[in-house]
Amino acid sequence: xxxxxxxxxxxxxxxxxxxVTTSGGSGLNSNDLVKEVRYPDPSTGASSSSSKDVxxxxxxxxxxxxxxxxxxxxxxxxxxxxxxxxxxxxxLGSGVDGTVRFRDYxxxxxxxxxxxxxxxxxxxxxxxxxxxxxxxxxxEE
Numbered sequence: 695x696x697x698x699x700x701x702x703x704x705x706x707x708x709x710x711x712x713x714v715t716t717s718g719g720s721g722l723n724s725n726d727l728v729k730e731v732r733y734p735d736p737s738t739g740a741s742s743s744s745s746k747d748v749x750x751x752x753x754x755x756x757x758x759x760x761x762x763x764x765x766x767x768x769x770x771x772x773x774x775x776x777x778x779x780x781x782x783x784x785x786l787g788s789g790v791d792g793t794v795r796f797r798d799y800x801x802x803x804x805x806x807x808x809x810x811x812x813x814x815x816x817x818x819x820x821x822x823x824x825x826x827x828x829x830x831x832x833x834e835e
Contacts, residue, residue: 695707695708695709695710695741696708696709700739704739705739706734706739707734707739707740707741708731708732708733708734708741709730709731709732709741710728710730710731710732711728711729711730711731711732712725712726712727712728712729713725713727713729714727714728714729714749714750714751715729718750719750719758719759720750720751720752720758721750721751721752721753721754721758722751722752722753722755724751724755727751727755728749729748729749729750730746730747730748730749731746731747731749732745732746733745733746733747733763745763746763747760747761747762747763748760748761749761752772754776756770756772756776756778757770758770759784761785762787764787764788764789764790765785765787765788766783766785766786766787766790767783767784767785768781768782768783768784769781769782769783769784770782
């Protein structure tokens with residue numbers, strides 16, 4: 695729990711709730727891993743059970759899904775070496791711009807593809823050890 699005392703005398707509390715479970719959608723049971731991040735209520739400053747991010751993890755403890763405060767669901771993918779390969783928006787929350795719905799990562803953990811609506815994409819490629827091309831936006835006809 696982080697408690698911030700404001701100059702006006704109020705406070706804001708952010709709370710990390712631990713305890714992922716297989717019954718909650720995770721790949722393991724552990725009290726060492728965060729399952730929720732509860733953000734301050736705008737009017738009271740107390741941590742809110744309705745303004746939170748909810749996480750599930752795989753058997754290695756890596757994030758599998760994350761549902762944010764707006765209801766947007768991120769689903770993460772990994773390769774056989776446990777490196778993140780994708781971040782896909784599988785459910786779009788209300789009032790959220792859905793332009794970028796998917797991010798691809800290469801074997802060097804660089805962002806390599808961000809499809810946009812209407813056929814636009816961002817592309818970048820890793821070459822060599824850490825060298826990287828500039829990510830450029832292009833329009834596919």
